[in-house]
Amino acid sequence: MRKRILLLLVCLGLFALSAAGSDDLAPHVVSVHVTQQRWDHHSPWQKFSPQTAHIFGTVISGGYILTEAYPLADHSMIQFTKMGENRKYTGTVVLKDYNSNLAIIRPEETSFFADLLPVKLALPGIPEGDCTTVVWENGGILKTYKTSYLKSYVKTYRYTGLSLCHRMTTDQSKAGRGEPVFNRQGELMGIISNSFPTDKSVEVLSIDSIRRFLTDLEDGNFQGIPFYWVETSALKGDNNLKGYLGIGESEEGLYVSKIAPFSSGREAFLPGDVLQAIDGTAIDDNGTYEDPFYGKLHYSALLFLRKQVGDPVTARIVRKGRKREVSFRLEPVEPGRFLIQPENSDEQPGYVIWGGMLFQELTRDYLTSYGREWREKADSRLLYLYDYFEAYPEAGRNRIVILNKVFPDAVNTGYQGLQNQVLEKVNGITAEDLSMLQDYLGTCKDTYLVFEFTGGVKVVLLREKAEEANTAILKNYGIFSVSSF
Amino acid sequence: MKHLIPLTGLILLFLGCATGDFSRSLEKQTIINRAATVKIISVAQAPNHYRPWEMENYQTFSGSGAILKDGSIITNAHVVADSRYLLVIKENDPRRYEARILFVGHECDLALLKVDDPGFYEGTTHLELAKTVPSLNSVVTTYGFPVGGDRISITKGVVSRIKIDTYVHQWKSAFLLVQTDAAINPGNSGGPVLQNGEIAGIAFQASGEGENIGYMIPTGIIRHFLDDVADGSYDGFPDLGILWSTLDNQSLKSYLNVPDGSGGIYVKTILPGGSAEGHLEAGDAILSVDGVPIADDGSIAFESGRIMFGYLVDQKQVGEAVACEILREGSIISLEFDLYPTELRIRNYYQYETKPRYFIYGGIVFQSLSINYLEMWEEWWNKADPLLLYYFGYNLTDELYPHREEFVVINKVLPDAANLYVTDVSDMVVDTVNGMRINRMEDLEEALKQPINGYIVITLDGGGAPVVLSARDAAASHNRILQSYGIPRDRELN
Numbered sequence: 001m002r003k004r005i006l007l008l009l010v011c012l013g014l015f016a017l018s019a020a021g022s023d024d025l026a027p028h029v030v031s032v033h034v035t036q037q038r039w040d041h042h043s044p045w046q047k048f049s050p051q052t053a054h055i056f057g058t059v060i061s062g063g064y065i066l067t068e069a070y071p072l073a074d075h076s077m078i079q080f081t082k083m084g085e086n087r088k089y090t091g092t093v094v095l096k097d098y099n100s101n102l103a104i105i106r107p108e109e110t111s112f113f114a115d116l117l118p119v120k121l122a123l124p125g126i127p128e129g130d131c132t133t134v135v136w137e138n139g140g141i142l143k144t145y146k147t148s149y150l151k152s153y154v155k156t157y158r159y160t161g162l163s164l165c166h167r168m169t170t171d172q173s174k175a176g177r178g179e180p181v182f183n184r185q186g187e188l189m190g191i192i193s194n195s196f197p198t199d200k201s202v203e204v205l206s207i208d209s210i211r212r213f214l215t216d217l218e219d220g221n222f223q224g225i226p227f228y229w230v231e232t233s234a235l236k237g238d239n240n241l242k243g244y245l246g247i248g249e250s251e252e253g254l255y256v257s258k259i260a261p262f263s264s265g266r267e268a269f270l271p272g273d274v275l276q277a278i279d280g281t282a283i284d285d286n287g288t289y290e291d292p293f294y295g296k297l298h299y300s301a302l303l304f305l306r307k308q309v310g311d312p313v314t315a316r317i318v319r320k321g322r323k324r325e326v327s328f329r330l331e332p333v334e335p336g337r338f339l340i341q342p343e344n345s346d347e348q349p350g351y352v353i354w355g356g357m358l359f360q361e362l363t364r365d366y367l368t369s370y371g372r373e374w375r376e377k378a379d380s381r382l383l384y385l386y387d388y389f390e391a392y393p394e395a396g397r398n399r400i401v402i403l404n405k406v407f408p409d410a411v412n413t414g415y416q417g418l419q420n421q422v423l424e425k426v427n428g429i430t431a432e433d434l435s436m437l438q439d440y441l442g443t444c445k446d447t448y449l450v451f452e453f454t455g456g457v458k459v460v461l462l463r464e465k466a467e468e469a470n471t472a473i474l475k476n477y478g479i480f481s482v483s484s485f
Numbered sequence: 486m487k488h489l490i491p492l493t494g495l496i497l498l499f500l501g502c503a504t505g506d507f508s509r510s511l512e513k514q515t516i517i518n519r520a521a522t523v524k525i526i527s528v529a530q531a532p533n534h535y536r537p538w539e540m541e542n543y544q545t546f547s548g549s550g551a552i553l554k555d556g557s558i559i560t561n562a563h564v565v566a567d568s569r570y571l572l573v574i575k576e577n578d579p580r581r582y583e584a585r586i587l588f589v590g591h592e593c594d595l596a597l598l599k600v601d602d603p604g605f606y607e608g609t610t611h612l613e614l615a616k617t618v619p620s621l622n623s624v625v626t627t628y629g630f631p632v633g634g635d636r637i638s639i640t641k642g643v644v645s646r647i648k649i650d651t652y653v654h655q656w657k658s659a660f661l662l663v664q665t666d667a668a669i670n671p672g673n674s675g676g677p678v679l680q681n682g683e684i685a686g687i688a689f690q691a692s693g694e695g696e697n698i699g700y701m702i703p704t705g706i707i708r709h710f711l712d713d714v715a716d717g718s719y720d721g722f723p724d725l726g727i728l729w730s731t732l733d734n735q736s737l738k739s740y741l742n743v744p745d746g747s748g749g750i751y752v753k754t755i756l757p758g759g760s761a762e763g764h765l766e767a768g769d770a771i772l773s774v775d776g777v778p779i780a781d782d783g784s785i786a787f788e789s790g791r792i793m794f795g796y797l798v799d800q801k802q803v804g805e806a807v808a809c810e811i812l813r814e815g816s817i818i819s820l821e822f823d824l825y826p827t828e829l830r831i832r833n834y835y836q837y838e839t840k841p842r843y844f845i846y847g848g849i850v851f852q853s854l855s856i857n858y859l860e861m862w863e864e865w866w867n868k869a870d871p872l873l874l875y876y877f878g879y880n881l882t883d884e885l886y887p888h889r890e891e892f893v894v895i896n897k898v899l900p901d902a903a904n905l906y907v908t909d910v911s912d913m914v915v916d917t918v919n920g921m922r923i924n925r926m927e928d929l930e931e932a933l934k935q936p937i938n939g940y941i942v943i944t945l946d947g948g949g950a951p952v953v954l955s956a957r958d959a960a961a962s963h964n965r966i967l968q969s970y971g972i973p974r975d976r977e978l979n
Contacts, residue, residue: 231948231949233949233950235950236906237906238906238907238950238953239906240906240940240953240954240955240958241906241950241951241953243939243940243953243955244937244938244940244942244951244953255950257948257949257950258948375871376867376868377867380871380874380875380877380878380879381875381878381879381883383871383875384871384872384875384879387871387872387947388947388948411736412734413733413734413735414730414731414732414733414734414737414781415734448736448740450740454882454883455753455754455879455882455883456728456753456754456767456882457730457753457882458737458751458753458768459734459737460734460736460737460740460741461734461736461737462735462736462739462740465736466736
């Protein structure tokens with residue numbers, strides 16, 4: 001009897017495998033050749049050399065291709081190939097969402113889809129048995145790799161991104177380029193976004209995140225991941241802290257320490273609250289909850305994974321020792337409200353050159369442009385502002401305007417060593433952001449311009465002399481435009 | 486620390502050109518100089534900043550020194566820093582003589598020693614200090630005991646540059662120094678650099694960049710040190726207590742209405758507690774110091790060239806007055822005020838013979854933020870905790886917690902049943918304890934006595950949940966923790 005069951009299982013397994021054979025999966029997978037040209041954030045009028053990467057896309061219904069968003073940042077050209085053919089089709093981006101690291105792209109010619117098939121999306125849940133990755137290697141060779149599920153977790157991206165990801169084993173040596181992962185039924189269960197060659201595993205953006213993204217798209221009004229920036233610390237069984245906060249030792253939750261002024265839930269929470277449950281689902285001392293599909297997940301999944309912007313949320317908190325319910329609605333991310341702008345804006349970094357002084361806004365891209373060891377190389381004051389004020393605009397200041405460097409010229413003698421200075425005021429007026437500075441410099445008729453920087457550094461220039469010199473400075477240093485505006 | 490110069494063609498040529506009389510007098514002078522130059526061996530032991538209740542293993546250093554008229558021996562502070570045991574050796578004497586430190590000035594890298602055994606002085610001579618700075622391109626001779634060895638080493642070089650630069654031993658101040666083309670080796674430190682039989686300077690540091698760049702402390706700084714200690718105590722060098730920038734931008738000069746033909750410097754920041762507080766203001770231009778006009782780049786006329794105006798301040802003893810002519814809101818004002826050293830909230834210079842300040846309660850090790858603390862990180866200047874680095878780098882200029890007299894850091898938590906849930910706290914700056922601001926280490930004692938509802942509550946800079954201990958458990962744990970971690974004292978607040 002036991003043998004018979006085993007036999008049956010093996011048959012089912014074979015059936016499933018054959019259903020998801022690589023030839024069957026090939027029409028779901030296309031090659032995407034992305035040419036990226038990143039802005040040089042330290043010389044913001046120019047770009048670095050273009051680079052082309054070969055990533056993968058998955059055919060979904062409606063004549064669209066699904067892939068990762070990050071590899072498409074600052075793209076200048078997208079080309080598709082399919083079914084191992086050499087013919088290239090140009091394409092365009094329909095939507096890039098860095099907050100879920102997902103993008104929809106499409107070829108300009110609909111004939112591209114002639115021999116392709118949209119993939120079927122898997123249902124949420126841990127995949128049973130081995131999964132398959134199918135990719136087109138260079139030379140048009142179809143390759144199949146085996147992957148299997150290890151665990152699930154919520155991944156956060158700077159600065160507002162959230163995805164449900166799976167860690168899966170792989171026998172593929174070079175992965176992490178948007179390769180689709182199919183379950184035994186040949187349905188899409190995720191796309192690979194990252195690889196960890198040392199332990200032969202990959203990070204897979206889950207079908208849950210993909211479904212959420214596609215659902216969001218359905219009504220034509222894509223709103224993305226809700227914006228929720230509430231800084232918390234896990235109580236981790238700290239009975240002293242619990243006693244001080246007025247909750248029993250058996251009660252669990254998270255300590256709320258800081259709330260961004262434009263986060264969803266900003267009016268619901270106060271620093272010092274203990275967050276115990278979202279929509280009736282309990283949050284434990286590690287900040288996780290028991291997910292019906294994936295086991296323990298970080299509680300933020302309760303706010304984005306199966307919810308959309310506009311949805312109501314009810315939270316159970318303890319405030320000053322008393323339990324209460326608070327509710328709020330999920331609001332969209334508004335990157336413009338950040339004091340320090342996120343990376344991958346796909347836009348030219350803003351700059352203004354005046355009197356040979358290069359003014360920019362402090363952005364994450366500016367800091368990371370120092371390279372891999374940017375946290376060691378960047379100025380510690382700028383790093384401090386980034387670490388502690390990123391999502392917290394100050395009164396009267398939308399952005400942090402910085403003096404990147406000074407192009408030496410007779411007019412700016414004495415100031416030429418200044419770099420990475422934080423601009424506070426111009427002629428006594430708070431430097432709210434770069435466009436305000438640009439406007440002010442363009443309209444000011446005062447004899448002098450007095451720039452005040454954090455820490456007592458002051459630059460005084462005769463306005464007319466500085467303006468006159470600026471044109472020559474731009475020419476001398478080969479800069480073709482006085483500003484990005 | 487000075488490098489041996491091999492007998493090069495240049496020096497041989499020089500000797501070859503000398504007359505017989507000259508070479509005999511040179512020989513005599515060499516004998517005198519040798520008899521006034523000694524080798525110094527110091528056994529030094531520095532505190533352990535990671536476990537501030539402990540000392541590091543001892544290390545033995547050697548340097549050189551010169552005997553002065555009163556029998557004291559002048560050498561570098563870095564030769565005798567943190568010394569526990571000090572020996573002086575004469576070149577042709579097999580005995581070793583115990584010495585003691587009379588005075589040490591770490592910022593000027595000078596120390597004065599004394600050998601109590603009168604037998605030591607048999608056969609020694611002494612050296613006088615030259616009255617002036619040696620001129621550029623003049624020949625100087627270095628005496629000392631480089632890279633070990635009990636035989637004296639004599640090398641020649643020329644004065645290749647005179648400038649104001651950092652004295653790296655304490656990394657606190659920049660003073661006048663004289664560069665010679667003799668490269669410098671460990672062991673030369675503290676030895677005399679002679680010209681015409683007088684001390685032209687004390688060899689003390691070398692450049693890591695370039696070749697044959699060695700430095701000596703000129704006699705002006707040595708005299709300042711000797712005059713300072715004449716009253717029996719070392720007070721150090723005063724400073725203006727300001728941060729300044731140059732006035733070499735013509736727009737800035739015309740904005741400030743600096744008179745035609747006049748130069749000066751621009752005062753950016755007045756350091757709290759510094760000499761200039763209450764006298765100078767940010768935004769002032771200092772036009773002259775003690776009647777000496779300052780140029781737009783901050784320099785003054787010096788010898789046949791120019792040097793930074795700080796030279797004038799470095800001539801002063803603590804408590805002496807300085808006269809400044811300043812420009813404030815278009816008017817020229819004459820000011821006079823007394824000069825003192827500026828105490829810093831976060832010491833950015835090295836300390837010696839000083840135990841780290843610490844305080845332990847409930848297993849939490851509180852310490853004071855300083856360069857010595859940051860040095861616990863390898864390549865600390867970019868690898869140390871970023872918040873600590875920011876405080877370190879910008880506490881003088883940015884308005885950071887003006888009420889704090891020092892920054893109190895939790896170095897680590899010594900695990901115990903009383904602090905089980907906070908053992909991962911490290912390198913965090915303390916804001917409050919039990920609701921009271923911690924502006925200095927001494928505040929901890931009072932604040933810890935007033936728990937909130939039976940809990941010790943510590944908030945940290947940068948947010949996050951507070952560190953909470955049960956006041957009863959913490960009190961009960963105190964002796965147990967000290968005992969189990971082998972800590973003889975729970976605090977060092979000197």
